Amino acid sequence: MTTGPGTTTTGPGAAPAPPAPARRFAVPGRIAVSQQVATAWQTATLTGIRRETPHAATFRLAVPHWAGHLPGQHLMLRLTAADGYVAQRHYSIASAPDDSGHIELTLDRVPDGEVSGWFHTAARPGDTVEVRGPLSGFFAWPGDRPALLLGAGSGVVPLMSMVRHHRARGLSVPLRMLVSARSSEELIYARELGAETTAVFTRSAPAGTPVGRMAAAHVAPLLAEAPAHGWEAYVCGSNGFAEHASRLLVAAGQPVDRIRIERFG
CATH class of the missing domain: 2.40.30.10 (Translation factors)
Structure with a gap:
């Protein structure tokens, strides 16, 4: 599993300058x-x-x-x-x-x-x-592989970039997202989420929707419907969520070396 960045406070750096074009490739x-x-x-x-x-x-x-x-x-x-x-x-x-x-x-x-x-x-x-x-290239998704996205709170932010990219390019590669929020009012991008997304609410939920933490019952069905070559899993959220979600994935059969983690806190 790979993990992402933290937070820093530091002093001034170089003056702004136009950068050269980025060079990147998938490996x-x-x-x-x-x-x-x-x-x-x-x-x-x-x-x-x-x-x-x-x-x-x-x-x-x-x-x-x-x-x-x-x-x-x-x-x-x-x-x-x-x-x-x-x-x-x-x-x-x-x-x-x-x-x-x-x-x-x-x-x-x-x-x-x-x-x-x-x-x-x-x-x-x-x-x-x-x-x-x-x-960072560790958490990047080029759009060339089936992606299973798990996020909580503001951890949905980089995952939404993937969803938006998938929609904007009309990609046919499978993509599913499972997100956790305290309530529907605190679900970031609620107006944009579509059929690719399942939401889990930990404190309050719309009528008829159970309240609780992300669990095996949410993750296992997604692993069961994995495409032929399996998912590339992307997990983003707090340290606690990242550990919890990655354990759920492994327990459901996701290979450890195909879980990428971006954590904060």
Whole structure:
């Protein structure tokens, strides 16, 4: 199993510069990432804000020199305060790859969070931040293999990039998603979810829907209907969820070396 990034706070880096085009290719277990792209900071301008849940919102950024990304990749975002203090965070990219020159990030407001707090309380269209990426090939999905996606809370963000990519390209490769949220009100992207998605609610649920944690009864049927060559499983969420979901997958018969994990917390 492979795991994804954490969070950092650090000092200023190099001045923004347009990166060279990304070079990437699919090999078992990872996608190659251009180091020049991954290390070059560039300016991104906030162009729109869309509320997803009471605690989560999507922020649309114009990045003129964005080199493109694959679903599941993330970026590093940098904010610099007037006094020179710098905060950096890793954020998954929510949007599907396209040529619009924009990317979207969906952020939960974290209690006492410096960066998420700024986005949710102070950020306005026209504000600028710095970004570098895309980063990491471990969690990327090129769209060339059947994908089974398991997420909880804001862990659905990189998975939704995969779903959007699947829809936008009209891909025929099988894709299924199982997501967990505390309630229907806190289910991120609820308006966009379709037949490929099953939702599990842990605290309150719509009438007729059971309440409870993601369990073997949710995962086993998905493994039973796996396509001929099996699933590539992508798991994203908190440390606790990642461990729980990966154990469910293994117990249901998913090969350990075909589970990719992106965790936070």
